[in-house]
Each structure stands twice: as C-alpha cells, then as structure tokens.
Amino acid sequence: MTLSRRLAAEFAGxxxxxxxxxGSGIMGERLASGNDAIALLGNTIATGAGLIVLIQMFGPVSGAHFNPAVTLVFLAKREMPPRAAMPYIAVQFAGAILGVWLAHAMFAEPVLQLSHKARDGLAQGLAEGIATFGLIGTILGVRRARPDFVPVAVGLYITAAYWFTASTSFANPAVTVARSLSDTFAGIAPAxxxxxxxxxxxxxxxxLGFFGWLLKEEPPS
Structure with missing residues (x-):
C-alpha cells in the first residue's frame, strides 16, 4: 500500500x-438515568466491539495502529521508518479530534468543547502506565503467536482494562488529547x-523493554 493510503486508513480508523x-459515552449517559456503572458498561462494550471491527477493517492497509504509542513501538523495533511513523502520529491526532467532533454533531452537542472532568493524581498516571503496558504486550505477544487473533485480543483487553484500571484505560495519547475536547461522559480535563x-x-x-526481552528469539545453542 502507498503511504497516502496507509495514512488515510489511520486517519479514518x-x-x-x-x-x-x-458517542457511546453520550448515549450511555443519556440512557442510564444517572447510573454511571451502566453508562460505563455501555461505553465499554461499544469500544471493545468497535476496536475488533476497526482493526479487522483497516489492519490490512495500515496495520491499524490508531495510537501513537503503538506507532512508536514499531518505530523503535525498526519495523517502521521515521518518514512513515511521524505522519502516522500526526494523522492519528487529527483523526481522533475529528472523531470527537463527529460524535458531538451526531448527538446535537456543541461541536467545540473543553472537558471539565478532572482525572488527577499519580494513581491515574500509574493506571495509564499499566493499561498501556498491557496493551503493547497484548499486541506484541499475540502478534507473534496468533497474528490473526490480534484484533480480538486488543478488543478484549481494552474491554477488561476499562474496568480493572482506575483511569478506565485510555492507553493512547491521541485519544487522551481528543477526549479533552469533549465535556461529556468520556471527557478528561486538559489539566x-x-x-x-x-x-x-x-x-x-x-x-518495549520487557516484551522485547521476553519474546526475543535466541539462536540455537
């Protein structure tokens, strides 16, 4: 695939x-009548299911990173040149922001917003570190053992991580920045x-360090 098609896939995905x-956060909050657990459950199921489909859809074109952290891993592993990685990251941020605006438009919300939902503290940062560590490990480990299962594995991991991490597992810098532009259920304050x-x-x-060591193939002795 040409780089332009790969970038288009990353942007759209x-x-x-x-x-x-x-969008699922807005819908969940509206239908849950103030029950945050039900709203989060709806948000979780939609996100996990959507990830599986999107990775299957765009994976053959761009690899379906949708995440600067994932792109940086492949750059560090020298499986992706800088001339491709940097544009990938740029379109991921741009696509994420557009996706937030489209969700607002679908639900007749003001398109331009800033979140007021504070998610502060070192515990939240630790949760994001653990969430991202697990996501990268899922991709690297499953990709080696069962590449065809990666979309399902990623979707299932994020579904679980929504609930076992204090931060609800953003695990993605582009997603984090974009969600700061939404004063809805899924938002995060810019601060x-x-x-x-x-x-x-x-x-x-x-x-990258741990799984690079763990999954390294040793030459036969």
Whole structure:
C-alpha cells in the first residue's frame, strides 16, 4: 500500500474509534438515568466491539495502529521508518479530534468543547502506565503467536482494562488529547492530560523493554 493510503486508513480508523468512544459515552449517559456503572458498561462494550471491527477493517492497509504509542513501538523495533511513523502520529491526532467532533454533531452537542472532568493524581498516571503496558504486550505477544487473533485480543483487553484500571484505560495519547475536547461522559480535563500521557509513554517504554526481552528469539545453542 502507498503511504497516502496507509495514512488515510489511520486517519479514518482513529476518527471512527473516537466517534465510538465518545458517542457511546453520550448515549450511555443519556440512557442510564444517572447510573454511571451502566453508562460505563455501555461505553465499554461499544469500544471493545468497535476496536475488533476497526482493526479487522483497516489492519490490512495500515496495520491499524490508531495510537501513537503503538506507532512508536514499531518505530523503535525498526519495523517502521521515521518518514512513515511521524505522519502516522500526526494523522492519528487529527483523526481522533475529528472523531470527537463527529460524535458531538451526531448527538446535537456543541461541536467545540473543553472537558471539565478532572482525572488527577499519580494513581491515574500509574493506571495509564499499566493499561498501556498491557496493551503493547497484548499486541506484541499475540502478534507473534496468533497474528490473526490480534484484533480480538486488543478488543478484549481494552474491554477488561476499562474496568480493572482506575483511569478506565485510555492507553493512547491521541485519544487522551481528543477526549479533552469533549465535556461529556468520556471527557478528561486538559489539566489532567499530562499525567495520562506521561503514564502512557512510561508504560510504552516498559513494555518495549520487557516484551522485547521476553519474546526475543535466541539462536540455537
């Protein structure tokens, strides 16, 4: 595939992912009558299911990263050149923001917003580090053992991580920045973004080191 087609796939896929995340959050909150657990459950199911489909849809074209952390891992592993990785990251951020705006438009919300939902504290950053560590590990481990199962594995992992992490597992810098532009159920206050992104990058580095060592193929002795 040409780089332009790969970038188009990353842009469209990331936009659709954020439309799912934010749109299902709005729908869940409206239908749950104040029950945050029910709203989160609806948000979780839609996100996990959507990820499986989007990775299947766009994976053959771009690899379906939809996440700067994932792109940085493949850059570090030298499976992707910088001339492709940097544009990937740029379109992921742009697509994520567009997806948030589309979700707002679908639900007749103001398109331009800023979140007021604070998600502060070191515990939140730790949660994002763990969430991202697990996501990268899922991709690297399952990709080696059962590449065809990666879409399902990623969708299931994120579904679980919504509930076992204190942060509800953003695990994605582009998603984090885009969700700061939504004052809805899925939003995050802009002031909370740095600790989330720091946790995500720390989790990415830790996963790259640990799983790089764990899955390294040793020459026969």
């Amino acid at each position: 990331t936009a659709m992912l954020l439309a799912i995340v934010v 909370s973004v740095p600790v989330f992104v720091a946790g995500q990058l720390a989790g990415t580095v830790a996963a």
